[in-house]
Amino acid sequence: MDNNNFEPKIIAFVCNWCTYTGADLAGTSRLKYQPNIRMIKLPCTGRIDPVFIIKAFEKGADGVLVSGCHPGDCHYNAGNFHARRRWIMFHKLLDYLGIDDNRLHFSWVSASEGKKFVDVVDGFVNKVKAKGPFIRYAEINKEFVING
């Protein structure tokens, strides 16, 4: 399939205090980024359950972006540390589930990093565009439909 006009679907799980606010800042500074991203606001990256991400892929996302406060300045002192610790295990799980972990991107974007937010989004969107659509789960789902 031709990836040039392929517009990936990307779900972003962001924390309310840093990245969501950073995205607001990108807005107030009228920066522009690619529209493929749909943000889901959570209080803290610590809240993000790996299952969310798998769910996202199952529901047809081509990529998932996770972003929160920088290590050290989590609004909840330690939430993002726990999150970070969780990801380390999580990569293996993804692999096991047949999801190329290049489709998953973690980054730390603070409330003051509107520009960085834009770079992260554009960078990741392009990366996923290059990889093409994530069909595996879609197909599996089809099979389910067929075989009832």
Place this chain on the structure above:
Amino acid sequence: MQIGYYPGCSQTGTAKEYDKSLRLVMNKLSAGILELNDWSCCGATSAHVTSHRLSLALSGRNLALAEKQGFKEMLAPCAACYNRLLISQHELNNSPKVKADIEEIVDCKIKGDTEIINIIQLFQKIGKEKISENIKNDLSILKAACYYGCLLVRPHDITHFDDAEEPVSMEELVKTVGAETVNWNFKTECCGAAHSVARKEIVVNLSKKIIEDARTHGANVIIVACPMCHTNLDMRQRAMKREYKDHSEMPVLYLPELIGLAMGFDNKQLGIDLHTVKFKFPELVKKSEEITV
């Protein structure tokens, strides 16, 4: 310990006594230095003031040769050569683009892993113990002003010399061979270097300042580690005499010459007699005779 040796042009001419004394001392310390085959000029000042790429390439060639000859470390006793080789290596290692360009020009690969060392590092590597074992003469009557000049210590982030403003590593060596050192201001002040021929008056004035500061701080000899510095500080004293009627001579020795004296060699063996300013210490000569008897 087998160290590569990049003499540099001066060593074959204006600074042949530097070369002479160095080899002599190294023999005495039974630490071999092996001359780099078919080495060419590093380009010195003239190259880098006219073309950045030229200076990189000229030094690059020698770096490549050193690697061919399998030198882990290579000594460049001339501060200028040391500086050019080091900077070129630094720039090559820090920019793949530049590296590719220069490799194409000199048409061979440059790994850039030969450690370029200066005269002071050389003696540090040999070690104070080993040096002091070979000391025969008492140099305590010498009040030495150690003159580092520019290119030995700068740029600091590349040379990583002990201190950019107040270096002391040469003093430590000089103390090891029994001479006293003086604390003075112009350790790293510039002598005018490459302007020696074309703008002599500049060099004469700068060098005069340096010599006088050494004198006022009680020095009776200046120790250098660079042929250019030596040319300017020693040879130009003739001109100083004409410029400043009251100028009284100040002997200038290369570091290896001083170490040589301590080891009991005489002026002739070390080539000190080739200097413009005569250097005689009867007491010393006597002592060495006593020992040889």
Place this chain on the structure above:
Amino acid sequence: MKIGVFICHCGENIGRTVDCARVAKAAAFFTNVVYSVDNKYMCSDPGQNIIKQAVKDYKLDGVVVGSCSPHMHEKTFRKAVSDAGVNPFLCEIANLREHVSWVHEDKEVATGKAIDLVRFAVEKVKRNSPLTTIKVPVTKRTLVIGGGISGIQAALDVANAGYEVVLVEKEPSIGGHMSQLSETFPTLDCSQCILTPRMVEVYQHPKIKLMTYAEVESVEGFIGNFKVTIKQKARYVDADKCSGCGTCMQKCPIKKKAFSEFDEKLAFRSAIYVPFPQAVPNIPVIDTSVCTYFKNGKCSMCQKVCDREAIFFDQKDELITEDVGAIIVATGYKLYTIDKKPEESEIKGYGEYGYGKYKDVIDGLQFERIASASGPTSGEFKRPSDGKEPKKIVFIQCVGSRDESKGFSYCSKICCMYTAKHAMLYKHKVHDGEAYVFYMDIRAGGKMYEEFVRRAIEEDGVKYIRGRVSRIYEQNGKYIVKGEDTLAGVPVEIDADMVVLATAMVAQPEASKLAQTIGIPYDKYGYFVEVHPKLRPVESSSGGIFLAGACHSPRDIPECVSMASAAAAKAMVLFGSDMLEREPTVAKVNELLCAGCFYCRKVCAYNAIEIKDIRDRSGNLIKQVAYVNDGLCQGCGTCNATCPSKSVELIGYTDEQIFAEISALY
């Protein structure tokens, strides 16, 4: 559930790139949406009335507003909804401005994204449950960390408003750097004369608990309810018994071993000492690193001569805990210095100035001590090396400031002014003396500041030379200063008797450690960071923790004082109400599911999860389950994500709600 959708044009801001009418139409077809409309300004009164009216007319029990960021107007709309009699937490915001119209250009795409975001919100609100805000009590006490002018000001303001204050200072006396200063710009009034009364006021204030020679060990809890542990270092002197007569200090045999910190190493002090005569409290401490008794038990002179028997060599450090509702951090700054032995100093550099090598090349604070009437030279200008009066002084600005290679990139802000003051003070005392100032720019922004500098130049004849000095070296008793006047384009060489370096203001070395202890962010220099540089300059991002003075950035006395008062005001705002309202986003435990593994406790940063016993009627323990303390829970949801049996849920962000949002994708 009956949901109403309201799309705001925000004038042109959203309308320009998003077809709001189309979004509203599209939303009308979502399940449970019974009403959908767009309007020019939703946040305006008429706009809000549309919502209220619709709630009544269509019996809405869920509302989605597509507008600006929830951080802007979520409160506004939730209030509107609750005014209309619907629980405010049944209102969700879709961010169509910051996240759509302002960041995308293509109207088609933007509109599409807007519709998606509204769908997300609808799916979420469907699963919202009515909530009531949590109320927690406020402890109306304030902890002030640091007893410099900022800490003193903040403490006095809060205390005078009638609230208790705990003031913690790590040095033996309060007063900070201001107590070291000779005179202050631009009025040239005596620093100690204006400060000392304040220090005494603090000491005598019934509402202030002063703890000097003490440090904050740890901070637990959250806004309104902090538990602070403070380490009171052993003074070896009983504060209640000591009368401050000072006999111990006079008799102490240690005379020339310890440099006086207060006099910036220009004088010595005894082993048992108060930093300076006007110290508050006027109770000495023993410096165990030099005291003979602590070295070899030989001497106990101070104990012998103390008729109050106030000296106890066996005194130990003790830990004290205090409950406070607000914390004001005022830990101040340190001067960029190189101690007399450069190898011992934490900062290298400026060898070209002979800084740390030459006795007469000193820094700003040392000059303050020399100029101060209470200083080692009792205010007479004598240079440290030989005590002679300097006839020519060179002042150099921006040493360590605006210098990314040797110091810090930032401007230390106060040096221009204090250098002008130094030169002025010198000229006033030594009339035949010459004062030269090397500067890069003169930054004299402030009331009567520029005028002050002009006075130094025009009336007192201080010579200003624009350029950085390159080298200073000693030549027969003089210090040769090599500079360039970049305005005239001529080299300048001055043979000075003394050189004063206006060295940079830097963050306290332990600042970053403290920041981690109390949980506030700090920048790469170690300065503490405010929530918003323009609109919330004295609040840290941790609720209830405020910033005052030079711990935030280089600033002069008036700025420190005003910042301190601002921080105090913020604390008092907090104390204005007895109960704190908090978002009800807290974790809840499903006790039936909970297996009692208590992983959640391990990850909870607030110790909000307790162990609860479940007993049958006859009171036998059946099992233990996790229990969330609403007061402590901050709602980060880490427990939720960690719980293996999914029996902890974060209200407002339940798995169900998030799955719904995800499923709503495309």
Place this chain on the structure above:
Amino acid sequence: MQTIEDEIAEITGQNPSKCYQCGKCSAGCPIREYMEQAPNVIVRYIQLGLFDKALASSTIWLCAGCLTCSTRCPQNFDLAKFMDSVREIALRNGVKVKERALLKFHKAFLSQIKNHGRTYELGLVRDYKLATGDLFSDVDAAPDMFLKGKIGIFPHNIKGKDSIKRIFEKTGVKKCK
């Protein structure tokens, strides 16, 4: 169109606008008193786009490359390297060099390298003297050095002479004589 400022940035890998004109370089420059403009002024010229002024200045040729400025610059701006690049550009653009003698010396020096691989004093002195026409300076030093055998009479030609020629051609530095 690449401006001279861009060229400099390319050669030195640093942006001239980094310099904030504090003058510490000029303050510490050993050659300062002989220069027609202070080193920081040359940077200023470039910053202001007054390229001709910069390229024509004697200052760029008097810089001895002692690196004092680069070592002490508070902005980590390598001024010595900057000066090299300005000189290089001046030559490329055929700007009339005020410090003829210095340039002639450098050219004489390079021609030695080009032709023999190493410098060879007699040749160097000869070329230089002929170029500058000042035959009688250094009368104090030269004979003395000559007698002491410090001035080689015959050039020492290295084996890899052609590789050196190649270097000169490739780097476009042809006219050394």
